[in-house]
Amino acid sequence: MTTQAPPVHPDAPALSVRDVTRDYRRPRPSLLRAGEPVRALRGVSFDVAPGERFGIVGESGCGKSTLLRIISGLDQPTTGSVHVEGTDLTGRNDRQLRFLRSRLQLVFQDPMSSLDPRMTVRDIVAEPLVAQGLGPSRDRVVELLEAVGLRADAADRYPHQFSGGQRQRISIARALAPRPRILVADEPVSALDVSVRAQVLNLMTDLVDELDLTLVFVSHDLSVVRHVCDRVAVMHRGEIVETGPVDSVYDDPQHPYTRTLIAAVPTLSKALAGATAADLTRGEAS
Numbered sequence: 312m313t314t315q316a317p318p319v320h321p322d323a324p325a326l327s328v329r330d331v332t333r334d335y336r337r338p339r340p341s342l343l344r345a346g347e348p349v350r351a352l353r354g355v356s357f358d359v360a361p362g363e364r365f366g367i368v369g370e371s372g373c374g375k376s377t378l379l380r381i382i383s384g385l386d387q388p389t390t391g392s393v394h395v396e397g398t399d400l401t402g403r404n405d406r407q408l409r410f411l412r413s414r415l416q417l418v419f420q421d422p423m424s425s426l427d428p429r430m431t432v433r434d435i436v437a438e439p440l441v442a443q444g445l446g447p448s449r450d451r452v453v454e455l456l457e458a459v460g461l462r463a464d465a466a467d468r469y470p471h472q473f474s475g476g477q478r479q480r481i482s483i484a485r486a487l488a489p490r491p492r493i494l495v496a497d498e499p500v501s502a503l504d505v506s507v508r509a510q511v512l513n514l515m516t517d518l519v520d521e522l523d524l525t526l527v528f529v530s531h532d533l534s535v536v537r538h539v540c541d542r543v544a545v546m547h548r549g550e551i552v553e554t555g556p557v558d559s560v561y562d563d564p565q566h567p568y569t570r571t572l573i574a575a576v577p578t579l580s581k582a583l584a585g586a587t588a589a590d591l592t593r594g595e596a597s
């Protein structure tokens with residue numbers, strides 16, 4: 312069975328988030344008292360154009376994970392709407408959810424916990440294809456492994472037999488398997504050794520360019536976002552306080568919180584500047 316997607320709206324933004332709020336309730340402190348309400352997202356709105364690389368930055372607890380869960384259809388907003396390529400995902404049905412999964416794929420922070428240790432790399436990479444009823448294709452798996460700088464014989468091995476950087480390459484291969492149009496990366500290099508972060512980032516951005524993908528890139532580290540993205544949204548306490556092209560936000564921040572954030576984050580730029588050209592090629596699959 313193949314997935315029959317609703318028509319893609321050619322002029323629509325790749326992703327459109329409108330006035331999204333998300334309320335939670337903290338756990339009950341006692342049997343007699345209700346948990347405190349928490350507003351994790353407060354009227355979040357932005358558009359991401361097709362082919363754009365859009366960064367979302369903010370400190371821990373600002374609502375980035377909540378926003379990503381909503382964008383990727385794993386959670387529903389309390390109010391507001393999310394459109395992926397013009398299709399409204401709010402109050403979606405199964406058909407729309409299948410459409411979303413075929414168009415938008417996630418790369419998570421920690422490849423060790425997001426890859427099933429009992430599955431071979433072949434089965435991991437083929438999983439989204441099987442989930443869509445497309446069946447595992449040996450050639451497609453090899454093509455994907457090679458695209459992320461791994462050898463074909465990686466397919467018969469298990470995640471624990473790889474380094475952290477290689478495991479993240481496997482995650483990227485899996486995300487690309489169903490030929491998505493939008494890649495959503497949630498802190499994709501934060502769990503990796505500093506020495507391999509640049510390689511994985513460059514691999515990801517090269518593939519985004521080659522495959523003409525839209526990238527939504529979430530990080531607490533502004534220097535990584537500057538390296539990767541065209542435009543950035545700065546989140547603070549559930550709100551977007553500033554949005555703009557990376558250079559203008561970094562060189563001339565308007566919001567006091569953005570200024571504090573820019574002053575506070577450690578820089579990856581030094582690591583990137585110090586990396587040799589060979590380090591930065593995708594062939595160095597460490």
Ligand SMILES: Nc1ncnc2c1ncn2[C@@H]1O[C@H](COP(=O)(O)OP(=O)(O)OP(=O)(O)O)[C@@H](O)[C@H]1O
Pocket residue numbers: 335336337338349350351369370371372373374375376377378
């Ligand atoms: N399921 C939940 N129940 C109650 N409160 C929640 C829940 N999920 C998130 N929150 C609260 O919502 C706010 C935003 O959390 P969220 O995890 O989205 O932030 P974050 O920026 O992704 O942080 P981190 O980088 O640490 O994951 C926090 O105050 C958090 O405690």
